[in-house]
Amino acid sequence: MNPPNLTPQQRERILRAATSAPSKHNTQPWWFRWDGDDLEVHADVARALPFGDPEMREVHIACGAAAFAARLGYASLGTGTDVALLPDDADPHLMVRLSVTDAVPDVRFETLYWSLPSRRTTRAPFRGTPVPPQVVGELCEAAADEQAALRLVASEAADYGQLLDLVREAADLEVWQMSRRAVDAATPATSAETPSAVPAEPGQTAAAAERPPLIATLATPTDTPRDWLVAGLALQRVLVTGVRYGATASFTARPFVPAPPSVELPADGSDGGVVQVVLRCGVGRVLPATPRRDLADVLTPSGSGAGPAGRCATSR
Numbered sequence: 001m002n003p004p005n006l007t008p009q010q011r012e013r014i015l016r017a018a019t020s021a022p023s024k025h026n027t028q029p030w031w032f033r034w035d036g037d038d039l040e041v042h043a044d045v046a047r048a049l050p051f052g053d054p055e056m057r058e059v060h061i062a063c064g065a066a067a068f069a070a071r072l073g074y075a076s077l078g079t080g081t082d083v084a085l086l087p088d089d090a091d092p093h094l095m096v097r098l099s100v101t102d103a104v105p106d107v108r109f110e111t112l113y114w115s116l117p118s119r120r121t122t123r124a125p126f127r128g129t130p131v132p133p134q135v136v137g138e139l140c141e142a143a144a145d146e147q148a149a150l151r152l153v154a155s156e157a158a159d160y161g162q163l164l165d166l167v168r169e170a171a172d173l174e175v176w177q178m179s180r181r182a183v184d185a186a187t188p189a190t191s192a193e194t195p196s197a198v199p200a201e202p203g204q205t206a207a208a209a210e211r212p213p214l215i216a217t218l219a220t221p222t223d224t225p226r227d228w229l230v231a232g233l234a235l236q237r238v239l240v241t242g243v244r245y246g247a248t249a250s251f252t253a254r255p256f257v258p259a260p261p262s263v264e265l266p267a268d269g270s271d272g273g274v275v276q277v278v279l280r281c282g283v284g285r286v287l288p289a290t291p292r293r294d295l296a297d298v299l300t301p302s303g304s305g306a307g308p309a310g311r312c313a314t315s316r
């Protein structure tokens, strides 16, 4: 292990980036451990949803998203990272290890880093402005760069409406469940906005006002825990790439097997993989950010009872 070089402020920057990632019901099911300047992303099992997500599939997706965001944090400091998924066979809850390298980070990462604070899950109706084709191309590239496939579903396709309904219903359910959790925890659910509850523009009242948004599926080659992490890394890269161009999204990550029939299959004859996420993208209102846990709380697993002294032990 190399001696740690990152200052406390730089560590804070990386952790803030990581914890800005999306998660089911905003559960933030992760905790982080510094190993020198390397960062481990762990699943916070106590924050998983045992009934809704018994295999912790959506926890993996969230942790993958947090890992990608942390990479952007490193990159903003000029630091390159290698990514190891599930690096410890003996510990399936160690999701990702980011190791500092001498390599220069991807030149696109620093710009993406500055888009992180503006990323939101946007469930409100989008404006009529379509996502430009060149931006759609960049979103597909962003997914491919993380070894996943983003495919568009044409608005004329037979199951376009079905997939749109799926995302909208998932949005309603998510909002309902988050507001329940907020009532239980007496905290504000600031992203609790539904397509039907929030007008796109002053004067508009219903989701019906929304023009057909872009619908896309995000697929991975197979359906293993590793694929779920890949889906998370790719999801975050796609979302933040969209933000750069003013495009935002809502999405659902319930399991979809088999792939919807309208999804265009790859030219290489493969079966198109396993759809992990369905996204609804468009240009929409800027919403307030959702709350995140204190950084001091994400350095130990929930319920571990580690006091402030333990929490300060960020390096070994």
Ligand SMILES: Cc1cc2nc3c(=O)[nH]c(=O)nc-3n(C[C@H](O)[C@H](O)[C@H](O)COP(=O)(O)O)c2cc1C
Residues within 6 Å of the ligand: 020, 021, 022, 023, 024, 025, 026, 058, 059, 061, 062, 065, 119, 120, 121, 122, 123, 170, 171, 172, 174, 175, 191, 250, 251, 252, 253, 254, 289, 290
């Ligand atoms: C794995 C996963 C599954 C999610 N599922 C849904 C969903 O079904 N419906 C929805 O509206 N949002 C879904 N979300 C988005 C979260 O609700 C959102 O990330 C969280 O509330 C934090 O808000 P933010 O993304 O604006 O920061 C999901 C996020 C993740 C990572």
